[in-house]
Each structure stands twice: as structure tokens, then as C-alpha cells.
Amino acid sequence: MAELVFFSGTMDCGKSTLALQVDHNHAARGKGGLVLTRQDRAGQAVVSSRLGLRREAVEVDDGTDVWAEVTARRTRGERVDYLVCDEAQFYAPEQVEQLARVVDDLGVDVFAFGITTDFxxxxxxxxxxxxxxxxxxxxxxxEALCWCGARATHNARTVGGVMVVEGDQVVVGDVAAQAADGAGVGVDDVGYEVLCRRHHRRRTTAAAAHAAALSPDLLPFG
Known part of the structure; x- marks a missing residue:
């Protein structure tokens, strides 16, 4: 029986890497598949992994009808045995329902990969x-890890190196690659960081923790 499987986790836990591995494994067994993505950090129509792996993909946008895409390809004689859907958190609910229909009515396995919650x-x-x-x-x-070493469970957005909790739900960026002290971060630069619940609640990013550690109020000398 075909299945709709949702692989979830925080940012930086290897979702895209696994998506590419799943596609590779099925293709190596002679199956025909379709890889879809939406708003990958590397640009349009590509699935990219932070390990450096990447693959061309079908870009999903607001007007994409996944059911129509699959049936059209099959009508042309293409083999579609499975779908790998990366960045699935950005799909519209109607597109997820189309994925379920592909599974139930066409017998196509669907492997969706995405984060569950926003910043x-x-x-x-x-x-x-x-x-x-x-x-x-x-x-x-x-498991992705918070800067404190605990299991990361929350995704944080930073603007100019400062954690924010308001703004549009979808703003494309990447897990912050700047130094922990925030050096070189522009005032409008958008970044993301994974945190444990405690530090997400306290809005304590790695840069904020570093700055607090160097605060004169905490040092034994003036």
C-alpha cells in the first residue's frame, strides 16, 4: 500500500539530506520519481543540503496542482512511482490534500520533509x-543542538543578529552561520538559529549569550 509519510524536525537536522537519500535509494531500484520543493535556500527548482548535496527539482508555487502535475506526466508515459517533497511546510493545505489524493487514487508513495513550527x-x-x-x-x-548543548526544539529568526518574534511567517533565510558574537551581521540581515525551548522563551541566541558573558556587569573587574 502506498503511504504519505511526513518526516519532521527542526532546521539543521538533515531533512534535505535524507530527502535526497530517499530519492537516490528509490531511483537505484529502478523506480521513477519526482522531486518537488518550495523556496529552498539555494534558489528556485533545487533541493540543497548543508552537506553540499543538491539536485534539480520541480518548484512548487501558489498555482501548482500536484495532482495535475503527476497525472499529466503519467499521461505522457512518464513513470512516477514516488514523490519526494522537500520544504513541505511551505506547501498550501490544498496541495497537501493533493498529495494525499496521489497516494490514495494513484498508489504513489509520497515522502514529505519539513519543519513543523515557525519562528x-x-x-x-x-x-x-x-x-x-x-x-x-x-x-x-x-538531533540539532542549541548553543547550550541541549536538544534544539525551536526555530528562531534573527534580524541584524537579534531574535524577533513578530513578522511574516515565511521569510527565506538560512541557519545563522555568523560567529557567536554576531560580528559582521548587517542590521537587516535575516538569519535562523535552532534553540531549546528555554532559550527560545528567553530569546537567548548564541550571540546574545556571548554578549552577556562579556558584559562588564558580570566581570570581576571594571
């Missing part, structure tokens, strides 16, 4: 619908 700890609409419809939800076992 405010609120569910993305696409992820919410996947949680409601998926045959299986699998939390990735490669």
Missing part, C-alpha cells in the same frame, strides 16, 4: 495539514 512556535499550515493526513509522522533522529 513563533506556531504550526505552518502545510505542516498542520500533513500532521492531520499523514499515514506516518517520523521525527528525524539526527
Amino acid at each position: 513563533r512556535s506556531r504550526l505552518f499550515p502545510g505542516s498542520q495539514r500533513l500532521l492531520e493526513l499523514a499515514d506516518r509522522v517520523q521525527v528525524l533522529q539526527v
